[in-house]
Amino acid sequence: MSLHWESFVMTLIAFGILYFLLNKYAFGPLFSVMEKRRELIQNQLSEASATREQAIAFVEEQKQALQQARKEAHEIIEQSKQTSYKQAAEILEQAKEQAVRLKDEAVRDIESEKNKAVQELRSELGSMSVKIASKLLEKEVSTDQAQEQLVNQYLKEVGGRQ
Structure with missing residues (x-):
């Protein structure tokens, strides 16, 4: 095996020219x-990272x-409950006042x-007393027993008229 220096140099020169041209x-x-x-x-990765951060923030x-x-819905519900409780209390109070007023009117x-x-x-009673007195005077009852009978009789009449 012999080394051909000429072909080796030519190969190096060709390789150098090829390298220069390729470069x-x-x-x-x-x-x-x-x-x-x-x-x-790199820009796409940066944009993706920024988009991801925006998505997380969103x-x-x-x-x-x-x-x-x-929270607002809960507050609205609580406010509605409070309003309904207040209205119920007002209605009950008005009903109580009306009942008291009606009771007072009835009394x-x-x-x-x-x-x-x-x-x-x-x-x-006054007119009966006058009648009794006039009857007593008309009869001119002399005895106490007769007067008592006459009073009892008129009291029975008054008792029967009820």
Whole structure:
């Protein structure tokens, strides 16, 4: 095996020229395309990260909004309960006041009727007393026993009229 120096040098020269040409025309544009691709991927990763952070923030905002809405709904329900309790209490109070007023009116009416009945009884008793006295005078009863019988008889008549 012999080494051919000429072919070795030619191969080195051809390899050098090929390397120079590849470096100038192929590797430069290839590396620039690869660098652009790397930058594009890096930008997309940054955008994805930012979008993810925005999504997380949006989800948190939605959670807070939902929690606030639940709180407001609970407050509205509680306020409605309080309002209904107040209205029920007012209605009961009005009913009690009306019952007391009706009771007072009934007591006044009863008292009025009682006074009328007593007045009528007094006037009737007065007229009966006058009748008894006039009968006594008419008969001119001399004995106490006869007077007592006459009074009892008229009292029985008055008792029978009830």
